[in-house]
Amino acid sequence: MYPSSVLLALLALLGACTSQVPAVTEPRDRKAGNEHTSGASPLPVQSIRYGRYTLVSTEPSAEQRDLLAQIIDVSIPPALNPTVQDAMRHVLQRSGYSLCPINARLKVLFTRPLPAVHYRLGPLALRNALEVLAGPAWQLLADDVGRAVCFRQLSLDNGSASPATPLQPEARP
Numbered sequence: 001m002y003p004s005s006v007l008l009a010l011l012a013l014l015g016a017c018t019s020q021v022p023a024v025t026e027p028r029d030r031k032a033g034n035e036h037t038s039g040a041s042p043l044p045v046q047s048i049r050y051g052r053y054t055l056v057s058t059e060p061s062a063e064q065r066d067l068l069a070q071i072i073d074v075s076i077p078p079a080l081n082p083t084v085q086d087a088m089r090h091v092l093q094r095s096g097y098s099l100c101p102i103n104a105r106l107k108v109l110f111t112r113p114l115p116a117v118h119y120r121l122g123p124l125a126l127r128n129a130l131e132v133l134a135g136p137a138w139q140l141l142a143d144d145v146g147r148a149v150c151f152r153q154l155s156l157d158n159g160s161a162s163p164a165t166p167l168q169p170e171a172r173p
Helices: 002-017 084-092 104-110 124-136
Strands: 024-027 046-050 054-057 071-075 119-125 138-143 149-155
Touching: 002 104, 071 084, 084 124, 084 149, 104 149, 119 124, 124 138
Parallel strands: none
Antiparallel strands: 024 046, 046 054, 071 119, 138 149
8 A cells, every 4th residue: 555655646746747837927017118009908928937947027127128227246457547438438348338429528527537436336227337437526418329328517506417617626746
């Protein structure tokens, strides 16, 4: 009697291992901006089996939709003796974005030496890393069509984004 119950339990376990789980579908979240204007029912979100025990969504992640939201963790090589512009280029590598062309106003920001505290950034969102590198006097402007980032100097009086005359650095003896 004992061997037959063991055999029965073994067959039950083997049968459970070979069963197939169909793809799971869930309705899309209407609050996430996936509303249909035609009044049609929402498309299902597909989850597929990935490996033995894992179900994964086939929807793109937030970082894939908004490239500036991707999380980065970078160290700027000190051997570069980097400027702010060098650090921004390094941070933007493989992000899909580039820096806008330099002009006279941006030269004030881009030619500054990189502060030591900025040699290590992350983990944080790419947008936040660029804002940290630029500092509080600059507003980040993103061109999502051309995938370029630029900065506009904030005025000193009210913090609004408008060109301001840069302060001259102190003359060093």
